[in-house]
Amino acid sequence: MTSPTPAEVFRAEAAELLDRLEATLLDLGERPGERTLVDTAFRALHTIKGSGAMFGFDRVAAFTHDFETAFDLLRQGRVRTSRDLVDVALAAKDYIRSLIDDPDGTAPVIGEAILAQLGHLLGTRADGAPPAPSPAAADPTAPPPQGWRLRLAFDPGLLRNGTNPLALLDDLRDLGPCTVTARLDALPDLDALDPEVLLIGWDVDLRAGAGRETVEDVFLFVRDDMTLALEPLDAAREESASASRAGRADEVVRPGTAPDGPPEAASGPRRGPRRDGEASASLRVEAGRLDELMDRVGELVIAQARLSQLAGLHADPGLAAVAEEIERLSARLRDTTMGIRMVPIASLFGRFRRLVHDLSRELGKPVEFVAEGEDTELDKTMIERLADPLVHLIRNAVDHGIEEPARRAEAGKAATGRIALVAEHAGAQVTVSVRDDGAGLDAARIRAKAEEKGLIAPGAALSEAQVHGLLFAPGFSTAATLSALSGRGVGMDVVKKTIEGLRGTIDLTSEPGAGTCVTLRLPLTLAIIEGLLIRVGAARYVVPLSAVEECVALPEEDGRGRDFLNLRGALVPFVRLRALLEAEGAPEAHQKVIVVAAGGTRIGLVADQILGTHQTVIKSLSKLHADVTTFSGATILGDGTAALILDVGQLVAAGGPAGSYREVA
Template structure:
């Protein structure tokens, strides 16, 4: 089996199954929408057709049964109620498991599930309304659906599109699938287009075919064989006994040239010949102007090639190749920094201009390559309508989901890692946040709760918000539980954000009872660790009785960032530029007294962190004429980082540290400077957390009592 073609089928099936889930979850709108119901039918119909091309009998047979019920649905014989939505979602999951099993042998679809689902589907087929008399069936449907199955001779014309091969389709696969419907008596290749070609293109299809087929089938079933090419190709199928009348009906649809070619081929396959002098009278001269257009459809190359060229807007690229390209761009950034350094040291004006031009080009290449890694967060968001529906039914609550900002772009590798933490957050919002129906009515709220998913760009970062209109977080309850578990002292004076941050502690839970969803204290600590691993921050806001908002701030990419270089002692460090608010000079009184850890910044008390003391760096031995403060912000808190020198902005290629240094929380990675030296990247969130805990301990009540006892002891002496 063609691995490349099979992977294309798996990708297409995953997309169709996702589309099916979206339509089913929006059943209220789909109920009276013929277009959506037809789209729902086509998802199973297309998967069945594709599976048939690869002889995947298990998928073909099961999807055929699902397709039968969906056909009754779109014809109005049954209604799309809650019960049918549940059955179809389970069928969708079972088809997904069969598709997943093709790429992962450990996934084995359950035979019991299959049997149960087939029984449920059979019930809907039994409950269908009596068939409509043939006189009331629409003409188009009556023309395609021949329900009486007899061993019939068929004539088929396959005018395949010139772009068939470019779309990755195999001509032979259609004949293999057709042979499963009956017996192919004869295949007549029509090679007139190939004989007349002057500039042969190996990627273009030049062949059309006439086929005589014997089988116990229907017109609709035979058309299904060619489902994927019907839009761009000319496919004609008719029983041999009706072929002459059928062909005459096509005179207003196809050109005379194509009509004559089909007539000649079918006559050779058994069609009763038409007198040559009558042919001109049969073919309508009104459609003569269609000859050029139709011949282009089935063989003329240049026009189609020009029109189709603009449609190929996407190109599938292996992730490993893209990662390799980004690594090379990272090395290019480092080499560019080295070139800038040499140019500035040399002093030659021409060299500096060249260096500036190269820097601009590298910046454009960097931005372009990183944009190739960007994907919409909607890839993650689209999973949650089903999650919300299933969890709401399990909890017995009426909960809606509203999604905005799904088009916001983020690094693809980060999107894949967002699924689990967002899953924990959404489930927690539904279980802990949204009240029961009775409680909401008592509180004067709408009976249905709402969970909101939102994403947007802010200051070079991506913000993802998960909010609800539930009961909100009770600070007193969280604090009491933290004191009970010994996480904080009973007299601790914590800010609102510090109290909310306690919910991310391992094992922390305020749930009164353990359920299938929560109560064991596992989940929110996983969220914090996952977001930290992505160099992100989590913030919580809540109002009792109104709801809770959890915000996740993430960098746009994990590969290359804009950094700010600083020097402390003899070492150089990088701070993510998005965390830098401003830079100021350290006042002389704070420079002289290293024990002072706070600065009055325009009426705001700014805690200071002296980088050399924090990292225990050896003194450079040189007196620093001017110390500087880099004002940083993380989690809505500010900290002043005291350093010896400011070295300016720097495009930073992040190099991960080895496992030996994983315990260094304040270091987020490393990078290589233009002079070849290694500079460590500071983790701003860890620095801010360290200062917050330091100040909380410094100004705590117990610390004040200890200080007073020391003073009294000295006075006694």
């Protein structure tokens, strides 16, 4: 694989910064005036501006500079945060992204209009000058008469990030005369010294008339990795003199600052520098390399299965021992590789805050967006393919689910609607739910629309779940008028197809007047799964083990193509795979039933033999088999032959209640 170009590196880093900026601006809209949020947004803009100029994105650097200059008025406390200001800042963020993605195709007039809006909101007076700072904001920024005393303590891992603290001290010297004293008491003995661990702190007396913000700006990009105590120099001298008069020989310790080193040293003496295992670090890796690594691990798993099968055919203890060791190592490598591919779903959930924010403003419906379970991990490929279905579901929830403020008031509800996006682990699956507190589904209206379109016969007997399932029919829509958000009947059927393509299922529940919940049930990964290997006729198939509930023996047959089982009082229909898959030869005398579940429905799959569990490396079917719904993929067995993976969701849908049933003890 070729190394990424500098422009690609910048685009990747800028994408993360812009995502962080968007989240910060949305937080700022909810918590106006919070200084840490303003500082975080300013740092992101400053980094994008500098990196853009470095990598030749001059238009990005120029626009971001103007954006940063306008935003600095907010940072200085000269203007207050408003909803309109957040909206314009989000538009500016979008414009920066478009400049990065397509520098030549983005019209400059858009940026000029955004900056004009910013200038209007951040405010110019009639004479064009910026607003004067309020008295409350003037005092903190006024420079002290004699300068500042600084106490610096950096995170021990700062050097590994490429930051040179001596350069920061040089920046302080540029502000005025400095007296710098190093604190060396936290240094260990020479044999325990790690040159990559920073255990030196500094005390600095800066004799300059610079304001507090000017001094803090020196450490703008390392504030999250340091503790900074800053006070006027004359007050610091007075405090030091008072401590001396009281007979104190030790230094005055500021809150959150250790006397002898980095912040964590305050809790007790250090026994030495922090080792590699204690420091967290990350490495940017191309997604294609992870996919290639997963392919190689899959091939290793297949080769290991073949080795284990060969070892079982030969009575050689040495070969068996090697096969067991290879199996153990390949299993650990598989788990590690899959763990690398797992990413928190927060990377997906973060985008929907902006979606709800924009839809709320467009439709005039106040909506609160809540995300839960953001630390739930899912395969990166799953997250990429899950984005579009969730966009459809959230748009439907805001457009169709949440009522107008007047209707909510009539129903005794809060004026602000609520949409919750919740992720959680459920065994070998992850469930992602979209819940709203709107009006719920109108079953009578759905039925009437389905009859009008000829989807169901008039007066057909349907359960509530079956009526709700009509929403997933292609071209189905209950919208009375066509709009930019709804009315064309596309969306829910796309959601269903995408989720089924991910080997997942959809559950939909609704309570009139209380809201609707759509739950997506998804496998953890699409690469390697645990499967149950079965035989039907001469062929072998794999059933995903996460869908298997139990296995029982098939009672006496009565010649029908589909029967029921009585499993502890519950009727479960079963499907004979021999008939479905057109297997040749006579069936086994003692067949087995594998009970599987999907979407709250259970059916039994009748097979000739259960061969055991199998570590399944999933291979996609070719485009020629795109219309085959019975199988979700294929795998290679230990003897080199292929086995098809049964699509449990499709089989459950096909296994309707018909026929008789047999008792199972």
